[in-house]
Amino acid sequence: xxxxxxxALRLISQRFPDDPVVFTCGATSREIASLERRExxxxxxxxMGLVSSITLGLGLGLAEYPERRVVGVxxxxxxxxxxxxLATIGYLQPDNLLLIVLDNESYASTGGQATFTTRLxxxxxxxxxxxxxxxxxxxxxxxxxxxxxxxxxxxxxxxMKIDPGNAEVPLLLDDPVALGDRFTRWLGAVTx
Amino acid sequence: MDYRQExxxxxxxxxxxxxxxxxxxxxxxxxxxxxxxxxxxxxxRSFPVAKEEEGIGIAAGLAMTxxxxxxFYQDTGLGNSIGAIxxxxxxxxxxxxxxAVRRGGFGEFNAANFHFSETAIDMVDSxxxxxxxxxxxxxxxxxxxxIEQAYNYCQMTHRPIVVFLNLxx
Numbered sequence: 001x002x003x004x005x006x007x008a009l010r011l012i013s014q015r016f017p018d019d020p021v022v023f024t025c026g027a028t029s030r031e032i033a034s035l036e037r038r039e040x041x042x043x044x045x046x047x048m049g050l051v052s053s054i055t056l057g058l059g060l061g062l063a064e065y066p067e068r069r070v071v072g073v074x075x076x077x078x079x080x081x082x083x084x085x086l087a088t089i090g091y092l093q094p095d096n097l098l099l100i101v102l103d104n105e106s107y108a109s110t111g112g113q114a115t116f117t118t119r120l121x122x123x124x125x126x127x128x129x130x131x132x133x134x135x136x137x138x139x140x141x142x143x144x145x146x147x148x149x150x151x152x153x154x155x156x157x158x159x160m161k162i163d164p165g166n167a168e169v170p171l172l173l174d175d176p177v178a179l180g181d182r183f184t185r186w187l188g189a190v191t192x
Numbered sequence: 193m194d195y196r197q198e199x200x201x202x203x204x205x206x207x208x209x210x211x212x213x214x215x216x217x218x219x220x221x222x223x224x225x226x227x228x229x230x231x232x233x234x235x236x237r238s239f240p241v242a243k244e245e246e247g248i249g250i251a252a253g254l255a256m257t258x259x260x261x262x263x264f265y266q267d268t269g270l271g272n273s274i275g276a277i278x279x280x281x282x283x284x285x286x287x288x289x290x291x292a293v294r295r296g297g298f299g300e301f302n303a304a305n306f307h308f309s310e311t312a313i314d315m316v317d318s319x320x321x322x323x324x325x326x327x328x329x330x331x332x333x334x335x336x337x338x339i340e341q342a343y344n345y346c347q348m349t350h351r352p353i354v355v356f357l358n359l360x361x
Contacts, residue, residue, distance in 0.1 A: 044280065
């Protein structure tokens with residue numbers, strides 16, 4: 001039975017309670033916000049594909065805090081929208097960066113249209129760009145991959161195959177300014 | 193020293209006055225001296241990005257950590273990045289300074305890109321993205337100060353700001 005996205009998000013949130021975690025738009029942001037509102041979470045409510053790049057910027061900016069992982073949670077559609085980001089990250093090799101791609105092989109937030117990952121493997125592409133990679137498809141293997149990735153200098157890339165469905169949760173209607181301000185205030189406090 | 197060399201020199205002066213820590217760039221022939229300067233700068237981390245849009249995300253992430261950074265690309269690259277500028281940097285009030293080298297206007301030779309470049313200033317203006325223009329109408333000895341002021345202004349007003357640069361002879 002494939003894992004629901006919301007269950008993968010719950011685990012990711014539990015495993016990174018004190019590190020910055022950036023969540024992609026659509027159902028991913030809605031579902032994590034429905035589970036919990038944490039100051040270390042940054043929900044990107046639009047800008048499809050930009051999560052990996054924002055995460056890279058955060059990772060570079062926090063390089064002097066090697067104890068912190070900087071985590072980006074992207075979908076397969078979002079990752080495909082900014083594939084060149086994998087090349088840039090691979091070129092720069094930030095030790096503290098971890099991308100987790102929740103791959104449901106579809107644009108689940110817009111009606112379930114198929115993505116290229118029905119035929120292509122994003123982890124293989126990431127490996128070709130110089131990432132350390134893990135391929136997972138259940139909660140236990142995702143948890144193990146997170147544990148290993150947290151112990152391994154990055155950049156890391158976890159591909160997690162999930163069910164294409166969405167949880168029935170409310171829309172995330174917060175002002176982006178409020179979402180960003182809460183996150184940057186937390187970031188400023190923990191890096192002061 | 194010709195106009196291009198002198199204008200690039202004053203751009204460098206402005207960025208060094210800001211004290212930038214990160215210089216993110218997309219290749220540009222007119223601004224190549226600026227890129228070359230920061231690529232060999234001992235105190236600035238300079239690196240290219242493959243596409244302008246990801247540069248917005250990276251610059252925004254850096255800015256959210258309090259780092260001083262600038263994104264340097266051709267104004268035609270605004271077409272590749274305006275979505276990220278509006279839906280992320282502007283929507284989340286992230287202060288980032290974008291230096292957009294003009295690929296239209298006096299001195300332009302490429303017959304394909306001037307269409308976009310000539311409308312780029314109006315485009316960002318229509319999207320309420322604040323922009324300043326540095327070209328032959330502004331004395332070169334004022335450029336470095338203008339760039340420093342633009343950086344401070346984006347910080348004070350919590351938003352992305354574009355400075356258009358015409359570096360052509």
